[in-house]
Amino acid sequence: MTVRVLVVDDQELMRSGFSLIIDSQEDMEVVGEAENGVRALELVRELSPDVVLLDIRMPELDGIEVLKRLADRPDTRAIMLTTFDDDDFVYRSLEAGAAGFLLKDARRDDLSHAVRVVAAGEALLAPSVTRRLVTDAVTRRARRGNTRALPELTSREREMLVLIARGLSNTEIAEAEHVSAHTVKTHVSKLLFKLGLRDRTQAVIAAYESGLVVPGGPAGT
Incomplete structure (x- = not known):
């Protein structure tokens, strides 16, 4: 196409x-x-x-x-x-x-x-933009003194959110999880809907604000 x-x-x-x-x-x-x-x-x-x-x-x-x-x-x-x-x-x-x-x-x-x-x-997003968004999300979390609450997620949904926050595309997630890109796209769409988010960028911010992913440290599980 x-x-x-x-x-x-x-x-x-x-x-x-x-x-x-x-x-x-x-x-x-x-x-x-x-x-x-x-x-x-x-x-x-x-x-x-x-x-x-x-x-x-x-x-x-x-x-x-x-x-x-x-x-x-x-x-x-x-x-x-x-x-x-x-x-x-x-x-x-x-x-x-x-x-x-x-x-x-x-x-x-x-x-x-x-x-x-x-x-x-x-x-x-350009890499420099993504870095600033993450930094801003973590700064806002520190100012509040607590983390952004996420709805209850399944282990699969949490894993998907972590991979998105790491910056992996649908194709890269599909390769890592040994599933089809279509399956990943479906999972991502359902996850965004459950979180009430518009797109992957907002998902990245939510993952860092919630503490699920920490800059420079191991990803959450």
Whole structure:
């Protein structure tokens, strides 16, 4: 299946560069480009892309506002792109429903990999972003003086949450557990529903806030 991508950035050179990278992949195609948030919304509704590469800082409507207005389109997933490694942008993007977050200086292979991961229904963050999210989760837990309570989980569900928190993809979990990727995807979906979480990123934060996983230490059981 070909992943249909919409590229949104207010800089023409950036749009052209991203489009060249995407179109060079056999399993992807750029279906449109937009220079601002208003045009992005128009093209999303007209073209129904699978993935939107979405610049955060744009005229008329910024990327985060575009995300909020796309909340009713769960089949279109967004990867936020920015030159700023800024915590505020990261958190606001994730709260608005971003499925991925990459810096614009990411390697071309990282970009194409991100599109594939997000199109497959998983969440993806730059490693530096993930580290900060984990650090923030642990800091908040320390301030509260207690851990985030998780609902009662089966041993299988706890194991799945630990593997997600370690950053393993569905494919990697499937290989580790000797089951199919489809089985893992089903388990992850059920786990997220039980925890009341939107995506894997929130699951990672929940695992660390609960104390199930400790940075630099052995994972919980």
